[in-house]
Amino acid sequence: MTSGTKAKIEMSAGHALRCIECGEELERAAAEFRCPRCGDLLEVVYPAWAESEAQTLVWASDLKATWRERRVSFQSQDASGVWRFRELLPRVAEGVISLREGNTPVFELPGSARSAGVGRLLAKHQGMNPTGSFKDTGMTVAISVARQEGFSWVACASTGNTSASMAAYAAQGGLRSLVLIPAGKIAWGKLSQALDYGALTCQLDTDFDGCLRILTELVRRHPIYLLNSINPYRLEGQKTAAIELLEQLDWQVPEHIIVPGGNLGNCSALGKGLEELRRLDLIARLPKLSVIQAEGANALVRTLREGGGKRLVAVQAETAATAIRIGNPVSWKKAVRVLEATGGRCEQVSEAEIAVAKAEIGRDGVGCEPASAVTLAGLKKLVRQGFVQPQEQVVLILTGHLLKDPEYTLKFHRRELLPDAAEGERRSLDTYRRAPLEVEAKVEAVLRVLEQAEKSHGAK
Numbered sequence: 001m002t003s004g005t006k007a008k009i010e011m012s013a014g015h016a017l018r019c020i021e022c023g024e025e026l027e028r029a030a031a032e033f034r035c036p037r038c039g040d041l042l043e044v045v046y047p048a049w050a051e052s053e054a055q056t057l058v059w060a061s062d063l064k065a066t067w068r069e070r071r072v073s074f075q076s077q078d079a080s081g082v083w084r085f086r087e088l089l090p091r092v093a094e095g096v097i098s099l100r101e102g103n104t105p106v107f108e109l110p111g112s113a114r115s116a117g118v119g120r121l122l123a124k125h126q127g128m129n130p131t132g133s134f135k136d137t138g139m140t141v142a143i144s145v146a147r148q149e150g151f152s153w154v155a156c157a158s159t160g161n162t163s164a165s166m167a168a169y170a171a172q173g174g175l176r177s178l179v180l181i182p183a184g185k186i187a188w189g190k191l192s193q194a195l196d197y198g199a200l201t202c203q204l205d206t207d208f209d210g211c212l213r214i215l216t217e218l219v220r221r222h223p224i225y226l227l228n229s230i231n232p233y234r235l236e237g238q239k240t241a242a243i244e245l246l247e248q249l250d251w252q253v254p255e256h257i258i259v260p261g262g263n264l265g266n267c268s269a270l271g272k273g274l275e276e277l278r279r280l281d282l283i284a285r286l287p288k289l290s291v292i293q294a295e296g297a298n299a300l301v302r303t304l305r306e307g308g309g310k311r312l313v314a315v316q317a318e319t320a321a322t323a324i325r326i327g328n329p330v331s332w333k334k335a336v337r338v339l340e341a342t343g344g345r346c347e348q349v350s351e352a353e354i355a356v357a358k359a360e361i362g363r364d365g366v367g368c369e370p371a372s373a374v375t376l377a378g379l380k381k382l383v384r385q386g387f388v389q390p391q392e393q394v395v396l397i398l399t400g401h402l403l404k405d406p407e408y409t410l411k412f413h414r415r416e417l418l419p420d421a422a423e424g425e426r427r428s429l430d431t432y433r434r435a436p437l438e439v440e441a442k443v444e445a446v447l448r449v450l451e452q453a454e455k456s457h458g459a460k
């Protein structure tokens with residue numbers, strides 16, 4: 001690469017914050033990350049890109065080569081699957097707080113592909129991040145900005161993953177962290193992570209939406225940095241999953257990307273990443289980005305169907321997929337715009353459909369947490385609707401690790417999950433259920449079990 005092009009690329013990192021509604025530009029956001037003029041959401045923009053637009057073709061090939069070269073570097077920012085793409089991120093002069101996030105694998109899901117009725121199905125597993133979810137990719141950016149801005153406390157409301165991620169990055173960066181979680185509604189694995197990473201953890205007698213309301217008020221009264229996905233720096237980090245995915249696909253754009261929707265930050269982030277790749281001519285077209293929700297937490301589905309995408313229809317959320325048990329999603333407007341820009345769809349799936357899909361992803365040897373499995377359940381619907389064609393390339397974004405919620409998995413296999421499922425649903429659930437067997441501690445006894453299993457396998 002010539003030194004001339006390098007200078008151009010580095011120049012691109014100067015950023016501003018801009019209101020998505022009224023276009024107001026700011027250098028620094030207020031504590032609750034809303035536009036001071038109209039109260040809407042902010043996004044990170046890079047004014048220098050516009051000035052250098054004529055150069056984007058030169059850039060594109062240079063950037064792809066630079067990013068690839070960094071994969072073999074031992075320098076800590078290069079080893080991060082987020083900061084490897086730093087030309088498209090805000091510059092953090094103080095140094096970044098990183099746990100080598102990103103660099104997550106793309107897996108084949110052959111069994112799930114058959115079940116969904118598509119020829120080939122890929123999954124980018126964001127649960128393979130250091131704390132077990134996609135949140136790490138956003139947290140590394142936002143928490144680095146928090147330290148640069150001089151904060152000593154950071155905070156979030158969480159259904160589990162955000163709290164574990166924030167607590168880990170705060171600990172790594174020498175910051176203190178406050179976590180607000182809905183009492184009894186987060187998976188034990190996640191709570192234990194937050195505790196071990198040293199977070200001040202408060203279980204509140206409310207749901208996620210209630211925790212977020214309290215936190216928004218708290219940050220107005222106390223100097224504490226808000227790390228929920230209303231923070232646009234979180235989304236900047238999360239958008240790199242889209243960049244990394246395209247790189248892993250050798251820049252061949254898939255037809256569909258499918259992602260779960262809760263607070264709707266992640267689909268907004270991935271959409272922003274894709275649109276920026278397109279704008280910089282790093283890809284020739286956009287994939288369709290579709291968002292799937294649980295039926296009991298379907299605010300975006302209803303916002304589109306009943307509100308025409310113009311006003312939020314909030315819901316009282318209920319689903320065993322606790323990560324997406326969110327009724328009043330902050331980033332709904334960004335999500336609607338991403339669906340419109342990419343031509344994706346928004347669908348909802350039932351609790352039984354989620355449980356079956358999760359088990360199917362498990363049977364591919366990959367596994368994920370319940371919220372992530374909505375993607376496969378949603379894909380099946382989109383195929384039935386004819387929106388996804390069998391020969392099209394589809395990538396599911398698996399957002400969290402199987403081990404986040406072993407209680408859900410054990411309940412499923414012990415037939416304790418969805419005891420009231422209808423007959424048809426129960427039959428599909430039973431196909432995948434494997435409760436542990438109580439067996440006498442003798443070789444003969446285990447042999448008998450094995451023979452039995454071989455017989456019933458042969459009978460299928």
Ligand code: F0G
Pocket residue numbers: 133135157158159160161162163229260261262263264265266267323324369371372399400
């Ligand atoms: N999948 C997982 C595993 C999640 O943890 C979340 C959100 C989502 C999907 C939805 O992403 O909110 O950006 O639409 N988890 C939150 C938390 C809210 O607190 O960990 P979204």
